[in-house]
Amino acid sequence: MEILEGSITAPAGFAAAGIHAGLKKAKKDMAAIVSACDAVTAATFTTNKVKAAPVIWDQGVLKGGMARAVIVNSGNANACTGEDGLRDAETTAGIAASLLGTEKGKVYVSSTGVIGVKLDMERIVSGVRTLCPLVSADGGHEAAEAICTTDTFTKEAAASVMIGNVKVTVGGMAKGSGMIHPNMATMLSYITTDAVISQETLQHLLGATVEDTFNMISVDGDTSTNDTCIVLANGMAGNAEILYGTKEYEEFSEAFRHVLGTLARMITRDGEGAGRFIEMKVSNALSKEDARKLARSVVSSSLVKAAFFGSDANWGRIMCAMGYSGADFDPSLVDLSFTSPAGTIEVVHSGDPVPFDEDEAKRILLEKEITVAADCHQGASSAVAWGCDLTYDYVRINGDYRS
């Protein structure tokens, strides 16, 4: 696998653009991704019972099985907008389809921003008219900018892998920041690839990869109304079809997982107000599901997150969060340690506190990237989850204005 610069336009046959359509005051607020030909598509959406209108539209596109384009707007989530919202999503897809010479059923639509306010369709329609002729292979970064809300940097990743003697590329972009929590982490993400792969295989790969990437991150425990991860595979690499269970599938998975994992970690690094990046590694748990529950519970705990904000080696809160995770494990067997570029310190051994030097612990926890390792000493399953600290800025960002 080769890690590449670039993002959604790295694979062959994808073009993109990002513009300011007037939904936000000054920043870019609309993006388009267009494939040169019909692409096989897979997707996962929010598990929230309150689904934004574009999510409902996109579930129909996914059923159709083929897609040509995605239109995204930021600044307004088109959620809790009733029948009008659904009609607006369909209208947006329809206008893009006519401009791109395809059917509206092949155009995904995404929205992110404030909930409960109807879309300004005049600006959306004029935005789509500007966007569609503008897409190019150089437009990936601008598209990544246009989908941001409170994000402080764009999330982009790409990788390539040889399938036989054909180079196949995967690219992706995401937006995150607030309302980020496991169960289809609250975010928008778009993955493109020029691989030849069937819809069934692609959907299977997406489901398995999301479990270990986007579903293992948490910023604030809120699962949004708009969570979306859409994959387009246009086949333009011309490789022999990637079949489930083959060596080629594993190789392709590696690149796919790199892109989704990189985007997921970028989202937590850029959590609203986050000052520290927390990686929680659970090993030797009884089952994969137990390992996942333990890791996710720790990065989701407000008390753990506040302790990391204060660089406090408060491992009791970590044991506590593992305890209420719902996972099966024996607390009396657990080893726990903190690691950062400044060193490693063990704080619990076989469930018992290990005396440690508070100054050394502080030095380790003052770093910006910290790994917590919990060894359960019971089974052979492991999992990793990613999160961030809880800061004054999180409260300010989410208390001071409607977002």
Add this chain to the structure above:
Amino acid sequence: MEILEGSITAPAGFAAAGIHAGLKKAKKDMAAIVSACDAVTAATFTTNKVKAAPVIWDQGVLKGGMARAVIVNSGNANACTGEDGLRDAETTAGIAASLLGTEKGKVYVSSTGVIGVKLDMERIVSGVRTLCPLVSADGGHEAAEAICTTDTFTKEAAASVMIGNVKVTVGGMAKGSGMIHPNMATMLSYITTDAVISQETLQHLLGATVEDTFNMISVDGDTSTNDTCIVLANGMAGNAEILYGTKEYEEFSEAFRHVLGTLARMITRDGEGAGRFIEMKVSNALSKEDARKLARSVVSSSLVKAAFFGSDANWGRIMCAMGYSGADFDPSLVDLSFTSPAGTIEVVHSGDPVPFDEDEAKRILLEKEITVAADCHQGASSAVAWGCDLTYDYVRINGDYRS
């Protein structure tokens, strides 16, 4: 029912005391509750897999069915302290038992404070020796002070009710503040009554009442290792035994529910750093369980809590939190409104946004006590949950020092 001043010593035959034993720097840190005779006992404990040593000890006391006293310390949770912790809990009970002329199996022990540090048994033992001779019918308030950690005020409540022509009294005290979340809300609480009632009936009443009181509050989503609610019923009122399903049971329930409900609301009012008290009322849900899930999810959402901190009528986050609650409901039927002493404002009607005056909304949400009402228009079940806003102070309290 008559609402009374006082707390755990309001019922006949209960004495209490609170002292400074040196576990905390200056504040009171040990309390005792003593019944004049053996009392029937019921209790519920944390669902956390990591249980503090005193919780494990207390589960044994509960099995015995009768109790005489409770010894509580703050400043140290005696959690994650291994075999030593269990021995320390037993030693504490044993010393109190010999001073009170009872068996150690009839003495409950509770601890609250930092996790993972062994108890200073010298101070605990000397504390118990000071406490036991000191208990009196006037000591309820001092005991309530001594169980506090980051609490800013004591939580005390009492009520009486006539059973036949005999007055029966219920009293209670609690500590809360951090690590407060549904599923045996993270807190210590002690309920006393002079009622004649069987253990089975008392345990049933406790389970049912906790469901609608302590289990409906949330401060920060963390379920602690030490959650405890202990009830002692010493029978000294001399009423005819309260039997399940009778009119007398209902009357006694009312007083019991008043005490637990009052303590639960006090805990959220005093949530760490809390500036606002949020009441979430769900009506006409499909089932009681759906109503509970909806109400709890809203008061537990970091994004909702941050919006209340900013007095922002961000009802979209409320719909979103209802959506991921796991409850069965139809978002398109929901009515949503905010009420405070400054007025009422409807923001959603049949799932559609209702245009409202932002200044009026701000005026309503600037009040200290706010009720959110969600009418599901689907069934006949209702539930109420209580929470607080997420503030800079919560982050400061939990980030700045180990608690």
